Amino acid sequence: xxxxxxxxxxxxxxxxxxxxxxxxxxxxxxxxxxxxxxxxxxxxxxxxxxxxxxxxxxxxxxxxxxxxxxxxxxxxxxxxxxxxxxxxxxxxxxxxxxxxxxxxxxxxxxxxxxxxxxxxxxxxxxxxxxxxxxxxxxxxxxxxxxxxxxxxxxxxxxxxxxxxxxxxxxxxxxxxxxxxxxxxxxxxxxxxxxxxxxxxxxxxxxxxxxxxxxxxxxxxxxxxxxxxxxxxxxxxxxxxxxxxxxxxxxxxxxxxxxxxxxxxxxxxxxxxxxxxxxxxxxxxxxxxxxxxxxxxxxxxxxxxxxxxxxxxxxxxxxxxxxxxxxxxxx
Amino acid sequence: xxxxxxxxxxxxxxxxxxxxxxxxxxxxxxxxxxxxxxxxxxxxxxxxxxxxxxxxxxxxxxx
Amino acid sequence: xxxxxxxxxxxxxxxxxxxxxxxxxxxxxxxxxxxxxxxxxxxxxxxxxxxxxxxxxxxxxxxxxxxxxxxxxxxxxxxxxxxxxxxxxxxxxxxxxxxxxxxxxxxxxxxxxxxxxxxxxxxxxxxxxxxxxxxxxxxxxxxxxxxxxxxxxxxxxxxxxxxxxxxxxxxxxxxxxxxxxxxxxxxxxxxxxxxxxxxxxxxxxxxxxxxxxxxxxxxx
Numbered sequence: 001x002x003x004x005x006x007x008x009x010x011x012x013x014x015x016x017x018x019x020x021x022x023x024x025x026x027x028x029x030x031x032x033x034x035x036x037x038x039x040x041x042x043x044x045x046x047x048x049x050x051x052x053x054x055x056x057x058x059x060x061x062x063x064x065x066x067x068x069x070x071x072x073x074x075x076x077x078x079x080x081x082x083x084x085x086x087x088x089x090x091x092x093x094x095x096x097x098x099x100x101x102x103x104x105x106x107x108x109x110x111x112x113x114x115x116x117x118x119x120x121x122x123x124x125x126x127x128x129x130x131x132x133x134x135x136x137x138x139x140x141x142x143x144x145x146x147x148x149x150x151x152x153x154x155x156x157x158x159x160x161x162x163x164x165x166x167x168x169x170x171x172x173x174x175x176x177x178x179x180x181x182x183x184x185x186x187x188x189x190x191x192x193x194x195x196x197x198x199x200x201x202x203x204x205x206x207x208x209x210x211x212x213x214x215x216x217x218x219x220x221x222x223x224x225x226x227x228x229x230x231x232x233x234x235x236x237x238x239x240x241x242x243x244x245x246x247x248x249x250x251x252x253x254x255x256x257x258x259x260x261x262x263x264x265x266x267x268x269x270x271x272x273x274x275x276x277x278x279x280x281x282x283x284x285x286x287x288x289x290x291x292x293x294x295x296x297x298x299x300x301x302x303x304x305x306x307x308x309x310x311x312x313x314x315x316x317x318x319x320x321x322x323x324x325x326x327x328x329x330x
Numbered sequence: 331x332x333x334x335x336x337x338x339x340x341x342x343x344x345x346x347x348x349x350x351x352x353x354x355x356x357x358x359x360x361x362x363x364x365x366x367x368x369x370x371x372x373x374x375x376x377x378x379x380x381x382x383x384x385x386x387x388x389x390x391x392x393x
Numbered sequence: 394x395x396x397x398x399x400x401x402x403x404x405x406x407x408x409x410x411x412x413x414x415x416x417x418x419x420x421x422x423x424x425x426x427x428x429x430x431x432x433x434x435x436x437x438x439x440x441x442x443x444x445x446x447x448x449x450x451x452x453x454x455x456x457x458x459x460x461x462x463x464x465x466x467x468x469x470x471x472x473x474x475x476x477x478x479x480x481x482x483x484x485x486x487x488x489x490x491x492x493x494x495x496x497x498x499x500x501x502x503x504x505x506x507x508x509x510x511x512x513x514x515x516x517x518x519x520x521x522x523x524x525x526x527x528x529x530x531x532x533x534x535x536x537x538x539x540x541x542x543x544x545x546x547x548x549x550x551x552x553x554x555x556x557x558x559x560x561x562x563x564x565x566x567x568x569x570x571x572x573x574x575x576x577x578x579x580x581x582x583x584x585x586x587x588x589x590x591x592x593x594x595x596x597x598x599x600x601x602x603x604x605x606x607x608x609x610x611x612x613x
């Protein structure tokens with residue numbers, strides 16, 4: 001079939017000149033609404049919905065103080081996930097890219113986060129009545145960058161062997177400078193609930209932006225441990241899952257599928273690559289009417305014969321008329 | 331308001347892997363609830379096409 | 394119907410021109426039709442109106458949740474009830490919409506000048522996904538914490554994170570309650586009006602084109 005013939009054929013389906021029968025559109029819509037409402041109510045009564053309480057910096061610092069302090073130390077020296085993230089939080093890296101396309105970098109640092117200042121120094125400086133703590137912060141800040149790094153690196157090594165008891169930690173070894181005092185102060189502040197508030201309201205009283213507390217928690221293990229338990233990790237098809245036994249976002253199946261296979265599963269640029277693939281596939285999906293082969297498949301695999309079997313049966317029952325050539329409707 | 335069936339417990343999963351080692355070529359792991367939703371969709375689609383639609387009186391009146 | 398008169402110069406009234414175009418495209422008997430083609434005789438045809446109904450339940454339950462504010466449903470049984478209605482109507486919406494989509498694909502429902510019907514439907518599906526995502530991150534529970542901190546990487550990787558911050562509850566709530574539902578509803582309205590305008594796609598003629606050379610057919 002030539003393209004012109006295909007176009008004519010397509011045009012010939014514009015109008016229906018055949019039979020009609022009575023139909024109550026509003027009644028059908030009302031019945032459908034009633035059915036769906038009833039179904040939704042039944043599902044609600046049977047299963048309800050999940051609501052797992054959020055983690056807080058307070059709960060995190062109490063249940064896993066070693067992880068909290070370790071994370072805080074990596075925020076201080078910029079080696080945390082957020083510290084090395086790049087845009088939109090900082091310039092520490094270029095972020096993800098696809099060949100020469102660096103969208104993450106090009107869109108810039110629009111939500112600046114200085115992990116050392118925002119997560120450690122400023123909260124500590126807001127604590128009053130603790131001169132030894134303030135003195136430790138001053139000592140840290142007036143040291144050279146090399147000295148600061150020496151302290152944090154040594155402390156991180158010590159933390160790997162740290163133990164927790166009764167919500168406080170003990171880190172073996174020495175050579176950590178002011179860090180034990182600073183981190184002890186931060187831990188107490190966090191365990192009292194002060195750090196949650198401080199991170200949220202650092203800009204102004206009224207806030208609805210949880211970027212800082214969430215980035216801080218995401219840099220540690222508190223959210224990931226809960227997520228792994230609930231099979232919500234990316235490697236566990238977590239995007240589609242939900243907490244508990246609830247169905248999740250099932251429609252994300254194709255999106256999460258790519259993360260499970262190479263090269264995406266082992267690439268540092270997995271996110272941008274998957275987004276690119278999904279952008280192309282979404283465009284294909286939207287443009288199906290115009291895509292050769294894809295738009296002919298319904299003719300070749302005749303599921304339509306089942307759908308319209310009543311209509312075809314009706315045609316068979318009619319007396320044969322002279323065949324009318326398919327013509328374009330005016 | 332408690333639900334009849336409490337779904338706030340660990341889900342069951344349907345798993346399989348293609349290729350071994352620490353990073354298999356492809357691994358499939360879907361929660362049972364999601365698998366059920368997908369299977370229900372396929373069954374409903376098949377039924378929608380296969381089940382006969384009730385006839386109306388006065389059908390096929392020519393315009 | 395106007396009396397036949399010699400054609401006049403087109404009216405300079407915007408209102409008149411828009412009204413005449415609208416009425417020409419969608420006369421009342423098409424907009425609220427009381428008859429349908431005889432070939433509409435399969436259960437697959439109900440999935441469009443089922444999707445619409447699910448959307449109505451989503452909006453209704455969502456309106457109650459919006460009226461009471463984002464924290465309400467965590468602390469009362471009735472709040473949890475409406476949250477559950479909202480969750481299950483969303484699951485049903487996607488379920489019915491996907492089945493509707495499958496049906497329309499296998500019917501090649503874009504034929505006969507109906508490509509915009511397909512396009513608006515497909516775009517609705519694509520837009521509904523971030524609409525759902527903004528809902529998930531607005532729940533203010535562990536789910537929101539996890540989903541937002543994970544999905545942010547995808548947004549940031551394509552630069553969208555620079556102006557669409559999943560960790561910003563205020564922004565996400567605004568997108569979820571107003572902007573994205575408005576987009577979905579606008580698309581659905583256009584989609585439904587296009588269906589009313591063009592009618593439901595007629596069946597394939599048996600023996601048409603790829604299947605053979607003889608055309609055995611009813612009226613087309």
